[in-house]
Amino acid sequence: MAKTTAKRSTAMLLAFVLVFVGSVGRIAYLTLGGTYSVFDSYNSKTYAISSLYTNIYAGDGVRLNNNSKSLVAVIRPNEKCLNELDLLFDSEESREIAEKLSDGEPVIKSINKYANTEYIKIVGITRENSDDMLCRHLLDKSCSGLKP
Numbered sequence: 488m489a490k491t492t493a494k495r496s497t498a499m500l501l502a503f504v505l506v507f508v509g510s511v512g513r514i515a516y517l518t519l520g521g522t523y524s525v526f527d528s529y530n531s532k533t534y535a536i537s538s539l540y541t542n543i544y545a546g547d548g549v550r551l552n553n554n555s556k557s558l559v560a561v562i563r564p565n566e567k568c569l570n571e572l573d574l575l576f577d578s579e580e581s582r583e584i585a586e587k588l589s590d591g592e593p594v595i596k597s598i599n600k601y602a603n604t605e606y607i608k609i610v611g612i613t614r615e616n617s618d619d620m621l622c623r624h625l626l627d628k629s630c631s632g633l634k635p
Contacts, residue, residue, distance in 0.1 A: 534595060536561070536610055557614045558598045560607050564588040567606040574602040 536559055544550050560575055562568045562584060569588070572581040575598050587594045601609060 534561075534593065536595060536612055555614045557612050558601060559610050559612055560596050560598050560604075561610060562588065562594045562596065562607050564591050564593060565606070571602075571604045571607045574604055575600070575607065 562572070569585060572584060576584065576596075580596075584594050584596065598609070
């Protein structure tokens with residue numbers, strides 16, 4: 488009976504060691520091999536839509552810059568997004584967007600209204616400093632400190 492128990496525990500230990508070595512070997516192959524990489528996907532793109540801009544106030548509480556909230560639609564090149572274009576755009580704009588999507592790249596378009604879309608992602612962004620803000624020549628880097 489002791490011989491059978493020793494054989495069983497040896498077989499179980501051998502099976503555990505084989506599974507462990509196989510798992511470690513597979514992880515090392517995936518990590519160090521360089522064959523598989525998440526960032527090398529042909530369908531992966533990153534677009535910067537907006538930056539976070541702060542409001543600047545004078546000592547008396549008057550806001551000097553006029554950052555405004557806005558909405559943009561991120562439209563991916565697939566049929567589900569094409570079917571939702573009518574919720575946000577008129578037929579002429581929808582046709583133009585469909586032409587741009589035929590290149591296989593996503594389209595980012597400013598919108599005026601919010602719609603309940605499932606596949607088109609609507610993102611709230613902050614627009615920085617328009618031309619009519621107070622002290623633009625001091626705050627806006629596009630003016631280089633010169634008063635228009």
